[in-house]
Amino acid sequence: MTDDRRQRHLVDLDNRRTELAGELFETLAEMQTRCPVAWSEASGGFWALLKHADIVTASADWETFTVTDGIMIPPTGKSMPVIPAELDPPRHGAFRRLVLPHFTPKALGPWEADIRRIVADGFAPLAERGRADLVTEFARPVPVLVICRVLGIRSDWERIHDLGEEFMAAFADTDHPERGKAAAERLEAFLAEEIRVRRGRPAQDLLGQLVNAEIDGEPLSDTEALGLVQLLVVAGHGTTVDGIGTMVYRLITEPGVRDKLLTDPSLVPRMIDECLRLHPPVWNMARTVRRETTLRDAELCPGEKVMLAFGAANYDPEKFADPFAFDLDRLGLTQHLTFGSGRHRCLGEGLARLELRTVLEYLLEELPPLELDGPVVWGGHTNSHGLRSLPVRVTDAGRKPVRARTPGDADV
Numbered sequence: 001m002t003d004d005r006r007q008r009h010l011v012d013l014d015n016r017r018t019e020l021a022g023e024l025f026e027t028l029a030e031m032q033t034r035c036p037v038a039w040s041e042a043s044g045g046f047w048a049l050l051k052h053a054d055i056v057t058a059s060a061d062w063e064t065f066t067v068t069d070g071i072m073i074p075p076t077g078k079s080m081p082v083i084p085a086e087l088d089p090p091r092h093g094a095f096r097r098l099v100l101p102h103f104t105p106k107a108l109g110p111w112e113a114d115i116r117r118i119v120a121d122g123f124a125p126l127a128e129r130g131r132a133d134l135v136t137e138f139a140r141p142v143p144v145l146v147i148c149r150v151l152g153i154r155s156d157w158e159r160i161h162d163l164g165e166e167f168m169a170a171f172a173d174t175d176h177p178e179r180g181k182a183a184a185e186r187l188e189a190f191l192a193e194e195i196r197v198r199r200g201r202p203a204q205d206l207l208g209q210l211v212n213a214e215i216d217g218e219p220l221s222d223t224e225a226l227g228l229v230q231l232l233v234v235a236g237h238g239t240t241v242d243g244i245g246t247m248v249y250r251l252i253t254e255p256g257v258r259d260k261l262l263t264d265p266s267l268v269p270r271m272i273d274e275c276l277r278l279h280p281p282v283w284n285m286a287r288t289v290r291r292e293t294t295l296r297d298a299e300l301c302p303g304e305k306v307m308l309a310f311g312a313a314n315y316d317p318e319k320f321a322d323p324f325a326f327d328l329d330r331l332g333l334t335q336h337l338t339f340g341s342g343r344h345r346c347l348g349e350g351l352a353r354l355e356l357r358t359v360l361e362y363l364l365e366e367l368p369p370l371e372l373d374g375p376v377v378w379g380g381h382t383n384s385h386g387l388r389s390l391p392v393r394v395t396d397a398g399r400k401p402v403r404a405r406t407p408g409d410a411d412v
């Protein structure tokens with residue numbers, strides 16, 4: 001039964017509906033205009049914050065909007081919190097201080113050469129065959145190979161890849177929460193072993209450093225170590241794959257953009273941001289109301305779920321003029337909420353950006369232009385969105401890309 005407090009804000013938004021993927025941003029933008037703070041009856045009921053400014057406000061106010069009751073709508077069946085995403089201050093800040101220094105652009109610098117190699121190896125089949133599915137054949141393995149390299153997990157990246165995929169897929173299946181729980185347990189068992197062999201021993205890698213760290217003079221508990229490693233390992237999988245897929249899609253389909261980037265490579269970061277704005281791989285995260293609050297004309301009560309709809313914020317015309325247009329010159333382009341906002345802003349942003357830049361530069365410098373080789377497939381689940389298939393083929397194989405040329409190269 002819906003009370004009047006909610007009834008006035010009622011919209012039809014069910015993030016479990018797979019058909020939403022094909023029309024996600026149009027749907028969110030229309031709701032944003034009609035009802036900026038909306039109430040949905042789906043998944044037990046939740047408020048959806050659709051305006052950029054409201055999401056920034058809520059993200060900054062942890063005393064009203066807590067993460068400790070979970071960050072997914074509908075809730076997952078998992079038994080232990082992911083860290084630091086499901087911690088409020090002060091414990092949250094302590095974990096950020098522990099991990100963040102290892103993920104700054106400066107700290108990641110030494111990994112750049114390895115990432116280049118992973119990307120080049122990944123593109124080899126496309127370079128050889130002249131055609132490939134850029135999502136399933138290229139993008140999928142890249143983030144897991146990279147995070148394993150950075151953390152120091154060398155033994156079995158393929159197993160982690162499969163466990164991570166299974167874990168994410170099982171969580172998408174909200175009708176069968178027991179599947180999610182079982183997949184989480186399998187991933188946890190694998191990671192617990194990686195942690196066990198490092199605990200209490202001199203650190204040889206980043207994973208060893210993290211699991212042997214102390215906070216306020218105390219070692220991390222087993223649950224904390226596992227919750228932290230689990231999030232670091234899986235947070236970048238699907239997200240970065242989706243980011244790579246949509247960026248390449250735009251590179252191929254936006255008229256003139258490839259030549260523009262070749263002529264002015266300083267536009268590469270803007271290209272990455274505009275693609276992330278238009279196609280946020282994580283289009284929402286959740287909070288729970290802890291104390292009564294009013295947002296615009298909506299009254300929110302303790303215990304109610306709140307969806308931070310980053311995917312709507314990125315198309316908010318008050319923030320981004322002509323929001324559906326692809327525009328590398330737009331003002332305020334980096335202010336999208338694809339990595340969230342405030343204290344829980346993505347910790348792996350620097351790594352994700354480095355991976356995206358490496359892929360884009362490789363495409364511009366090492367490969368001839370690509371074109372679509374069949375229909376693309378959009379997909380997503382409760383909070384993710386991206387391409388599930390992007391068939392591409394090399395065009396004009398003889399053409400040398402401008403940036404790869406050295407003085408003296410003859411025109412062909």
Ligand code: HEM
Binds near residue numbers: 084352
């Ligand atoms: C394009 C790729 C990525 C996207 C779009 C993305 C997006 C996000 C978003 C939206 C949040 C949550 C913000 C919130 O709840 O307010 C988040 C948090 C987080 N992400 Fe990412 N992410 C990406 C890649 C990565 C990678 C590669 C890592 C690996 C280190 C990572 C690690 C994390 C962690 C640890 C958090 C929790 C931060 C906290 O609660 O303090 N992410 N990410």
